[in-house]
Amino acid sequence: MGNPTGFLNVERILPSDRDPQQRLQDWCEVHEHMAEADIRQQAARCMDCGVPFCQSGNSAVAPKVAGCPVNNLIPEWNDLVYQGRWQEAVARLHRTNNFPEFTGRVCPAPCEGACVLGINAPPVTIKHHEFAIIEKAFSEGWVTANPPPQRTGKKVAVVGSGPAGLATAAELNKYGHSVVVFERADRIGGLLMYGIPNMKLEKPVVERRVQLLKEEGVEFRTGVEVGRDITTDELSSTFDSIVLATGATQPRDLAVEGRELGNVHFAMTYLTASTRALLDGDAANSNELNAAGKNVVIIGGGDTGTDCVATALRQGCKHVVQLEIMPQPQLQRAADNPWPEWPKTLLVDYGQREAIAVQGDDPRHYQTMTKRLVGDENVNVIEVHTVNVVWQNDASGRPIAREQVGTEKVIPADMVLLAMGFTGPEMGVLEKFGVTLDNRTNVAAEYGDFATNVAGVYACGDARRGQSLIVWAIDEGRRCAKVVDAFLRR
Numbered sequence: 001m002g003n004p005t006g007f008l009n010v011e012r013i014l015p016s017d018r019d020p021q022q023r024l025q026d027w028c029e030v031h032e033h034m035a036e037a038d039i040r041q042q043a044a045r046c047m048d049c050g051v052p053f054c055q056s057g058n059s060a061v062a063p064k065v066a067g068c069p070v071n072n073l074i075p076e077w078n079d080l081v082y083q084g085r086w087q088e089a090v091a092r093l094h095r096t097n098n099f100p101e102f103t104g105r106v107c108p109a110p111c112e113g114a115c116v117l118g119i120n121a122p123p124v125t126i127k128h129h130e131f132a133i134i135e136k137a138f139s140e141g142w143v144t145a146n147p148p149p150q151r152t153g154k155k156v157a158v159v160g161s162g163p164a165g166l167a168t169a170a171e172l173n174k175y176g177h178s179v180v181v182f183e184r185a186d187r188i189g190g191l192l193m194y195g196i197p198n199m200k201l202e203k204p205v206v207e208r209r210v211q212l213l214k215e216e217g218v219e220f221r222t223g224v225e226v227g228r229d230i231t232t233d234e235l236s237s238t239f240d241s242i243v244l245a246t247g248a249t250q251p252r253d254l255a256v257e258g259r260e261l262g263n264v265h266f267a268m269t270y271l272t273a274s275t276r277a278l279l280d281g282d283a284a285n286s287n288e289l290n291a292a293g294k295n296v297v298i299i300g301g302g303d304t305g306t307d308c309v310a311t312a313l314r315q316g317c318k319h320v321v322q323l324e325i326m327p328q329p330q331l332q333r334a335a336d337n338p339w340p341e342w343p344k345t346l347l348v349d350y351g352q353r354e355a356i357a358v359q360g361d362d363p364r365h366y367q368t369m370t371k372r373l374v375g376d377e378n379v380n381v382i383e384v385h386t387v388n389v390v391w392q393n394d395a396s397g398r399p400i401a402r403e404q405v406g407t408e409k410v411i412p413a414d415m416v417l418l419a420m421g422f423t424g425p426e427m428g429v430l431e432k433f434g435v436t437l438d439n440r441t442n443v444a445a446e447y448g449d450f451a452t453n454v455a456g457v458y459a460c461g462d463a464r465r466g467q468s469l470i471v472w473a474i475d476e477g478r479r480c481a482k483v484v485d486a487f488l489r490r
Contacts, residue, residue: 001075002082006044012122013042017350020357024313027198027278029105030350039081039132045124046078049116053340054126057110059475060447066114066340069475070096074111074126081129090137093130098170098474099209101138102163102192104131105201107471108303114340138208145215148176154488157182157239159226159429162190163470164461165245166209167477168484169218175485179218180239184225187279190247192470194272197307199314199350203279227432241456241484244443245477246429248462252420254299258373262380265289267304267419274311291317295412297384298322298363299370300419308417309351309363320355320363321411323384325401327391328366367391369401371408373416384411422467433457442466450480458484 015034017023023030034042055074057067068074073092080089093100104127115123137143154177158165161183169179187193189206214220224230235242251266253259273289291312298308301324312320329346337344348362355363367389374383388407391399424441435452436444443459445451450458460480461473 001044001046001048001079003044004048006041006082007047007117007121007124010041010045012045012125013038014125014128017353020354023199024354024358027314029202030199034128034132036132036136039129040084041082042125043078043081043129045117046075046082046126047117047124048075051116053114053116054111054124057114059472066110066342068111068114069469069472070478072096072111072130077133078124078126078129081133086133086136086140087142089133090142093133097130097471098167098478099163100130100134101205101209102201103471103474104128104134105205106196107469108342110342110469110471113342119339143212145212147216148174150176151178152176152488154178154240155180155238156241156243156484156488157235158243158245159235160190160245160247160461160463161185161188161220162245162247162461162473163192164247164463164473164477164480165190165243166192166213167474168243168245168460168481169477170213170216171478171481172484173213173216173218175481177485177488181218181220182224182226182230183220183222184229186222186276188220188222194275195268195304197271197311198275198278199310200307203275225429227429232429232432236456240488241458242433243480243484244430244433244435244452244457244459244463245461245473246425246463248422248424248442248467250423250426251418252423254370254418254420256370256372258375258381261373261375262378263288263414264373264381264416265418267298267300267308267417270417271304271307271311274315291315291320291415293318294414296320296415296417297411297413298417298419299384300324300417300421301326301364301366302419302421303349304421305417305419306349306351308419309355312415312417313351313354313358318414319359319412321365322352322363323368323370323386324364324366325369325389326366328364367401368409369403373413381413381416384413384416385409386411422462424466425463430463435459440466447476448479448483450476450483456487 015032052075055068057069059069077089077092109127111126112123158169158181173179188210192206292315296312296317298305369389371385376382386409388404389401394400438444443464445459460476
């Protein structure tokens with residue numbers, strides 16, 4: 001490495017976030033920028049560790065084994081950043097990752113959890129270096145369209161334009177195949193466009209990459225739902241191969257009394273409506289999915305729940321609460337969560353920080369189970385009734401949530417958002433293709449092979465593996481494209 005003692009002499013520093021009170025007045029990204037000299041100094045912390053666990057992630061067995069699933073050449077581009085060789089750094093970055101501008105913003109960075117320096121010190125700021133490299137490249141004009149020199153004459157349909165679909169399309173197009181991406185929404189990007197709020201991933205960043213793919217020859221058709229607007233038979237007769245990258249968009253529901261009440265919505269329905277309103281020029285989101293002046297209760301403690309907290313605060317909610325049935329994570333790694341696994345430790349994310357700034361405390365209530373929802377005379381929700389739980393193992397060793405007597409609470413609620421994750425892909429298009437499902441209701445297709453039971457039809461990303469990370473989706477899209485290319489060249 002360029003500075004062999006950097007990890008000893010330089011402390012970990014990240015760019016500061018914008019003041020919560022200030023950023024709640026807009027929908028712009030929350031992070032400030034860091035001076036180039038400071039970024040290069042941080043890159044000096046990357047040590048010559050011998051075995052770079054940061055880049056050794058295996059998507060097939062994630063999340064138990066940590067590290068980068070696309071096997072980013074992290075020590076190489078860290079050293080190039082330290083030396084100020086940015087153009088070489090972006091070339092190395094693009095060798096393994098089609099969309100570092102996405103992962104550099106919203107990936108939880110399993111690479112940092114597996115950083116060797118992280119064994120006994122704060123890990124290298126890998127995610128921020130990835131962000132800095134690609135944004136430097138765009139600002140300098142180094143990222144340009146690079147269409148294939150010739151076409152193979154083969155045509156591939158990709159169903160879904162999320163990170164897996166886009167990665168598949170990008171790679172297949174590089175191989176020279178003609179690729180058409182079908183997206184049922186009005187804009188390209190899948191969860192990148194409508195599942196992640198603007199303050200985490202500004203939409204011009206997505207549109208910038210989509211425009212490059214268009215210039216390279218990828219065709220996008222929006223507002224087209226396969227199985228409704230175009231039949232599966234039409235696709236099969238028109239294209240030489242089909243890739244299903246529809247995501248895992250079937251939300252987990254809440255089976256409690258009062259679920260049918262008004263103003264109870266799935267989180268993704270709410271986030272999609274909020275982002276669409278913003279992009280359409282209606283930042284106030286004038287429809288019913290607006291949290292302005294409302295007591296908002298979010299059921300679910302993950303990233304989607306956090307995004308709902310931040311969105312509701314920007315819309316001017318009266319108060320927001322986030323309910324989590326699991327215990328509060330520990331401050332340090334538990335004994336059963338050793339390095340280099342992703343550390344399951346307490347994180348105060350951007351949404352919680354904003355709620356603390358406005359309300360004075362963390363909105364999360366841990367070990368809290370929703371018992372029922374209560375409505376008013378207009379059949380709209382007005383209360384969430386909860387009880388605290390403790391987790392104990394049953395006779396088989398399976399953890400069970402047991403209610404604690406006397407801990408019942410009533411929380412005022414004018415809007416309830418269900419952010420409890422997803423159960424798998426939606427069945428419509430899968431049933432029409434006739435693909436087999438596995439025991440988790442995902443498309444049955446082996447990792448590394450990606451072939452379904454239907455000849456010429458492949459599946460990748462969340463549709464195949466279930467709800468997961470963007471970086472895993474990109475990995476699957478890249479690998480799936482390689483398999484499809486081999487199939488088309490037989």
